[in-house]
Amino acid sequence: MSGDTITHVITPTAETAGAKRQTPFSQSRAARELGLKRSEFDLAVHLGHIRTLPDEGGGGRRVDRAEIERLRAQEGFPEALRRRVEAVGTRDGAALMEVTAARFTRLARLGLVTPVKFNLNRYRAVVWLYLADELLEFTADPKSATLLNQPLPEVLRSQLDTGLDLRARNWRGRHLGFLLRQAGDPWERAGAVASMLDQVQVSEIVRDPYERAYLNRFRPQPPAHCTPDSPAAHLTERITTAQDPDEIEWLRADLARAVEEARTHRPAPSPAPRCTDRHPAQHGHPAEHRRPERRHPAHHRCPPAPERSGRSRQPEQPQRSEPVRRRERSRRLLGRFFHRDT
Template identity: 75%
Template sequence: MTGNTITKPSDLSCTPSRAARELGLKRGEFDLAVHLGRIRTAPDEGGGGRRVAHAEIDRLRSADGFPETFLESVRTVGTTDGAALMQVTSVRFTRLARLGLVVPVRFYLNRYRAVVWLYLAEELRQFAADKNHTALLNGRTPEGMRDQLQEGLDLRPRNWRGRHLGFLLRQADGPWERAGALSALLDPVQVAETVQDPYERAYLNRFRPDPPASGAPGSPAAHLAERITTAEDPDEISWLRADLAQVLEEARGHRPAPRPTSEPAGPRPTSEPAAPQSAVERGAPRPTAELTASRPIVEPAGAPPIADLVGPPQSPSEHPPEPAPEPGRSRGMLGWLRRGSV
């Protein structure tokens, strides 16, 4: 059998669901590994989402200790298990998290609509093993940190947003996608103030990623998740808006936002269109007497009868009497044709 074998892009990659099965991962573990950059994905040329190359699956499988080592690198724990892992109380662990010393990687809402933060077990072990953190784990919390906690400081939502933004920017394939990632953490009012062109805002919304699923749209759980995913601190909002404005300038140069055409495609007329000229005004040859006599008058299709062109008889009280026609002349279109032959 001869001929060239054509390799399709779909033959070199697979969907995330199939990649998770081939790697022996649960879908949540696979998605977290993608968020952390442990698994590289590529956009589908057909517009069907992202795909995983078979070469990337082979790379992961060939790593030492796969799959146990890989699974441990994406294992997450809550407050209780995290405190046990670091050998501290749950209260101290929560303080460390609120101060931003340990950063959550995921969150979900339980049945009581309470936020449950999840942390990478690998990062918690590294924090506990650092000798510079011994005082924070075993000693008294510094006075400045205690004052911040008493004032209600909680950096867990903000730190999660920063981590989530990093994931979105890694997945962005162009300036419009990066602008959409930045806008995903801003309130729509903040976006409207930064992107004042309505056509650019509409185009930007195409690249705005969906928020993490948390309850049905419009539900109390969804509103709570929206509060977590939206920037609240003034300084955080300020730098997000500044970055959005900067990336938007790059996006305009890369590909301007489409907008409707306001003018017709053809040239605009410069003056009023001229009234149609008659055949005599255009210089057309006048019909001769022979042609007039031998050629019957044919009314155009769909045109009113010649008698209707003359109009109905009018009352003498409405208009002054018209002069009597000259002998030998006929009125109407037939008369005009005959006069043209004189």
């Protein structure tokens, strides 16, 4: 039996092996290949240290294998890449800059150092994180010596007294830049700008409901994942949505330009117009719209026509007196009697 059996051995071809080598990595796989935590990998993509590609199958962005090899070939890999994406909080940031935590917070509120991400702790307090490299660069700048070692100028102190806090606004500007760099389509760019505005502002700019629904498909999700309608979700929405009037006006103007460009590139899909004629006439001509027949009220109805019989209608006989009718009746009875006897 074994001598009569033909066994086909399938060996991988060069084309199959080459296609496998060309397949890009998912983001989770790419993070493992680079020896990074997922949060470190996401921040590296955010900062542009790792280039990603859109997935043709719609499964998110991917990382080309050539990009992995490029990063591995860099000097000091992977420690150098980890240092570039190291993010620290207020206490560690103050220690790097050799200042108190209170002074560090004042510098951050003034917008002199910009947060790169934020988290919410278990008490729903906002924890701002800053790039360690940027803090060290700020400290090494000779222009920053007076801000680090001397009392703040009167102008800056007055701004802090009025409640100035630019941390959320500076983060929004930084995050919008990241979204625009990742966008590869005019509608994606418009969706990135729309993500910084609330729905009321967007509906005033984009009045067409079909166009607005299409725009929402490209609206990125907030970076923090919270339960919908929870206090944490409302706090995250407040951070990720423009609050200052001048910021709102700038974003509204930018959204109007982005949507106009997206319309030129590709109009938003809308449903086809409905056909009101359900019984078209023959020969392909549309049926005419007929007005409904008007019915008369009951008291205006015409009387029904008299029924027709097969016999012709006899002319009316003149009226006769009672004695004459009696004589005619007696004559008819006598005529029938004599006719029967004969």
